[in-house]
Amino acid sequence: MLLLLTKKALLSRPGSTLLLLFVVILGTAAATALAGIYGEISHKMALELRSYGANILVEPDSPDGSGHLLEEDLARIKTIFWKHNIKGFAPYLYGAATVTASGRSERAVLAGTWFAKPIDVPGEVRTVQGVRVIAPWWSLQGGYPAAADEAVVGAALARRLRTGPGGTVTALYQGREQQFKVVGVVTTGGYEEEQFFAPLPTVQGLLGMEGRISRVLVSALTVPMDAFGRTDPQTMSKADYEKWYCTAYVTAVAKNIEEALRGSRAKPVWQIASAEGALLTKLDLLMVLLTVMAVAASATAVSACAMASMARRNAEIALMKALGADSYQIALLLLGEIVLLSLLGGCAGYLLGQYLAELVSSRVFSSSLTSPAWLFSVAMVSAFLVALLGSLVPLRRALLIEPVRALKQE
Amino acid sequence: MEETQVIIRTEQLGRRYGAITALTSLDLVVEKGDWLTVMGHSGSGKSTLLNLLGGLDRPTEGTVQVAGQDLSGLSENELARFRREQIGIIFQQHHLIPYLTALENVMMAQYIHSVVDEVEARGALERVGMGHRLRNRPGELSGGEQQRVCIARAIINSPALLLADEPTGNLDGGATRMVLELLRELRAEEGFSIVLVTHNQEVAAWGDRTIQMDDGLVIRDDLVGGTPA
Known part of the structure; x- marks a missing residue:
């Protein structure tokens, strides 16, 4: 009714x-x-925010961040619990070398990195990693290196060396010398403009540090931090720790990466992570x-x-x-x-x-x-x-x- | 008179609306099964009395007991329960729900009371001579037919007291007689009491007793002594 x-x-x-x-x-x-x-x-x-820079920095686990990580461990990043949240990563090996071009010479930071390196991990889809993935905002005059002896020069350094795409730069490190063909000049508005970027294996060879890297920048999709996310995981109960670990807080993803890379310490790049959150x-x-x-x-x-x-x-x-x-x-x-x-x-x-x-x-x-x-x-x-x-x-x-x-x- | 024989008992019953007195110090006793007619001109207090007896209004003075229940102390929901269990109401304007059929209008009263029984509702309409108009809506019925549906709705839950407010006010002579005969027959079968409000002397003659009201007071109380043939 x-x-x-x-x-x-x-x-x-x-x-x-x-x-x-x-x-x-x-x-x-x-x-x-x-x-x-x-x-x-x-x-x-x-995803859009991820293009504004990496939000996790992985360094060697030493008090001052000195020492090295192993390049061979990098593929493990694509096998961790939060692997699907890792949008990209790029390793860097730094060394202070003397760079010379057009008759001008100065000490500069030589950075070996991946520009766009295919990574194959068994059981996972092939991905491409490197600065082109984690720093799509780089403003590049010219192109990215395709050969081992090609390099990208920071805009400020290029101005001082009076070089640019098509030019040649010689890098000297502890008696070892390597000639690079400049294929691009990068403008970022940041510290990158003072650096000299070359393929990682070439820089490793020049510095005599084969298989080593100084740090890794990781770009990961994360959720905004809340009060629980900010809690120190060491003070958490087992249940809370599991909940924290299984939530894509930037700290939890960093912890996950840290566990995958031997001798590493991963920490959020807070200015990026906080703004994003x-x-x-x-x-x-x-x-x-x-x-x-x-x-x-x-x-x-x-x-x-x-x-x-x-x-x-x-x-x-x-x-x-x-x-x-x-x-x-x-x-x-x-x-x-x-x-x-x-x-x-x-x-x-x-x-x-x-x-x-x-x-x-x-x-x-x-x-x-x-x-x-x-x-x-x-x-x-x-x-x-x-x-x-x-x-x-x-x-x-x-x-x-x-x-x-x-x-x-x- | 034994209390078990009384359907209505009021003591010093009064109702005021602000400065206006609608009913004054009414002492009234009606026996079970009686047909009481209340007469009076407009504003004499007869509808106020009917509303107080039906638990649709509350007295400002005195007490009113119907079917052994003192209505003064009941909450709104208790009054609603009292109405659905003890009272049947017939209105001058019928007040049938226009989008429901005759049968559904009667079934709605069942639903409000307890459970719906279509066979019983159909039977009630057949008793008032509306068995052939079950599926018609009020708009498709004459005034007399609508009033018969209203009577079927009023008796479907076997009330102890039937309150009729000018039930023949909008009907012609033939329909009026038909409705009154129906009420007389149903009262004989069901044993309920009737309080009927009317202006019409001829209608009043159908009851056992008539009270005349004026300005909120009962000015005359007559035993009619039978119904006209």
């Missing part, structure tokens, strides 16, 4: 019902679309606020529609009260309508919201969106919240109707 009363009550005023349904659908669709693209936005933003946290907050605003706006609209609808139903409710319906029965009848509207509005809003999310994803991010299963729950909860919040005031008014007065006004 409740279903019959609910159905007939809704069908008896198609205009109001359709308007209510429309508002519930809009609110649900907005919430669903925002929730749907939320993951996508966060992911894309995180703050930005992603603000983005999260913005998305939550937008979702809440969409639900609140829809609930307000539902409230206005429901009030108008309820005003036309005063006599019906008064009659039911006169016949003996108590507050619970009246509330149940009206809630029945809310649930029915929520179910219909939730399903329709889900489909519309999913379509909108896919539209935004393809137009803004140029990628297809796979809606997670939980999005349907978000849609139904949003629909119910919109309908319920919007009906609270009308429901309260309905419960306060005085049957005698309302029936007399009919």
Whole structure:
């Protein structure tokens, strides 16, 4: 009978019902679309932020960071627990050498690195690692080295040596000499402009440090740090440690890398990690606020529609009260309508919201969106919240109707 | 009179709305199974009395007992329960829900009371001569037919007291007589008491007893002594 009363009550005023349904659908669709693209936005933003520099620095585990790591261990980074979050890494071997070009000579930092090196790890997809991956923001005049004797010179150093693409630079280290062909000049606005970059094996040979590296810069996708993430893992219980280890905090990923590389110490590059975390946290907050605003706006609209609808139903409710319906029965009848509207509005809003999310994803991010299963729950909860919040005031008014007065006004 | 024989007992019952006194110090006792007619002009207090007896309003003075229950101390939900279990109401304007059929209107009263029984609801409509109009909506029924559906709805839960507020006020002579005959028959079968409010002297003659009200006071209390043939 409740279903019959609910159905007939809704069908008896198609205009109001359709308007209510429309508002519930809009609110649900907005919430669903925002929730749907939320993951996508966060992911894309995180990837975007990764292009602004590495967020983890791995050094030899000595008090002053001196000593060396082993190049042969680097592939292990792609085998760790958080391997899918590692977007790129680049090793560096530093040495102070005398560089000479165009008759000018000076002591400079010679940096051996990978520019774009394919890495094969058994059981894993082949990846390319190096500075081209972790520092796509480098502004390069010319190109990257393709041969062992090619190099990239920092812009400031190149100006002083009066060299550029096509030029030649000779590097001298403890009596060993290597001639490089300059293929590019790099501008970064940072310390890189003072350095001389050459392929890692060549620099290792020149410095006499085959198989060794000074440090590794890693670019990893991480989640914003919160109070739990900042807790010292050494003070954690076993359960908390597992939870921390299994959350992609920059500290947890760094710890994971540290375990993979012998004799290493990995630490977050805090200016990058913090800025990234703050930005992603603000983005999260913005998305939550937008979702809440969409639900609140829809609930307000539902409230206005429901009030108008309820005003036309005063006599019906008064009659039911006169016949003996108590507050619970009246509330149940009206809630029945809310649930029915929520179910219909939730399903329709889900489909519309999913379509909108896919539209935004393809137009803004140029990628297809796979809606997670939980999005349907978000849609139904949003629909119910919109309908319920919007009906609270009308429901309260309905419960306060005085049957005698309302029936007399009919 | 033994308390078990009394359906209504009011003592110094009064109702004021601000400065306006609608009912003053009414002492009234009605026996079970009686048909009491309340007469009076507009504003005399007869509808106020009906509302107080049905637990739709609360007295500002005195007490009102119906079917052994003192209504003064009941909460809103307890009053609602009292109405669905003890009271049947017939309105002048019928107040049927327009989008429900005759049968569904009666079943709605069952739903409010306890459980829905379509066979029983159908039986109630057949008893009031509406067995052929079960699937019609109120808009498709005449005034007399609507009032018969209203009576079926009022008796479906076997009330102890039937309150009728100008039940024939909108009906022509033929329909009025049909409704009153129906009430008389049903009262004989079911044994409920009736309090009927009317302006019409002829309608009043159908009851066992008539009280005349004016300005919130009972000014006359007559035993009619039978119903017209």
